[in-house]
Amino acid sequence: MVFGRSERRRRSAPAEPVTLKILVAGGFGVGKTTLVGSVSEIRPLRTEERLTEAGRPVDDLDGVEGKSTTTVAMDFGRITVHEELVLYLFGTPGQDRFWFLWDELARGALGAVVLADTRRLADSFAAIDYFERRGLPFTVAVNCFDGAARYPAETVRDALNLDPGVPVMLCDARERESARDVLIAVVEHAMRHGAERREPALP
């Protein structure tokens, strides 16, 4: 009977789109908000404020000295695929002390990308470990910063001790096309992951 009411009202109201979300994870200052901003149709929004001076004793800024603020909550962007299908991108909080937000973000997510910086690879361990434990399909994208040494994807895979099935790619989070390709890789990986999960259920 609950459905009866909403069906009746549907005629006067626009249908709600199907919504999906992809997470953008990685260490502090690795370019998560930049990547979201490169592909989002809206300026990245955030629901809570940022840390400035207050975060200084806690946040490790080695290698990212140019950055003076950090995200406390999550930044997100939106891509309207069409009227009935909307993709949201959520940047995860950059610091380990905001783990409690991750569970909420990961719930129902299609997949994730872990952004990595070759100068601070260890910063991506926490995110990789989290998605592995949760069984959420993820890819790794190395954000190629100006001035940072370039390494082949396979070298990064070995250094991160990744499962052979996890796609690793190089990207430039500032470039729309590059960021787009990162997202396509996540969805394709999620699709393969889903197909593998469905397979054993077949008679």
Next chain:
Amino acid sequence: MTDQDGPAGPGRGAARWFDDDAGRVVRPYAMTRGRTRTAAEGRLDLIAQVIAESRTEEPIADQTLSPEHVDIVGLCRHSPLSVAELAAELDLPVGVLRVLIGDLLDAELVRVSRPVPPAELPAEQVLREVIDGLRTL
């Protein structure tokens, strides 16, 4: 990349706070009358879509509703908005927004789309549509 990542503006270090720097006049806790949870919690995922039940601009007569309640209804009157977008738009913590949306659900002023259950993967066809859509970006 944008101003939000830039250096803090002048005067931020000043000992006295003015306007926005001083925070909200009404604390979020007061806005929800002390409540931190709502029965609708499980349906109010960050990407759940909220839409007003009525398209008409008639004023809301319910005297128990706060200005924030009315703002939420106004924002999702013509097209659905996600919980995350509403929180950002109204500059309210997501927890507070959930409680307020819960009130609006009870008052039958808004409805919420049913999100894809976490254990269920979207259909392959939907994922193909997403990939095709991304390719056109």
